[in-house]
Amino acid sequence: MNETPEQTQADRGLRKTRTGTVVSANNEKTIAVRVDRRTQHVRYKKVVTRSKKFHVHDERNEAGVGDTVRISETRPLSKLKRWRLVEIIRRAE
Secondary structure, X not given: OOOOHHHHHHHHOOOOEEEEEEEEOOOOOEEEEEEEXXXXXXXXXXXXXXXXXXXXXXXXXXXXXXXXXXXXXXXXXXXXXXXXXXXXEEOOO
């Protein structure tokens, strides 16, 4: 069964991708990524920044703290990991 990546992606459905900042890289093959989103307060209409932390699988341990990365949704890899590192967009300085 030789499928191209485009066909496989279509079969599994659209997977979510997020862009965030690495806040922890202490564990083996795992990084913690903080994803910020801006939303409007329901009552006061002020723009508020909300953030969420995701545990991400980093197979080659390439990402470091402060890096901006793109992550993609995947099958459950452990108790907390449901995301996979796609690419490092920008390295920390």
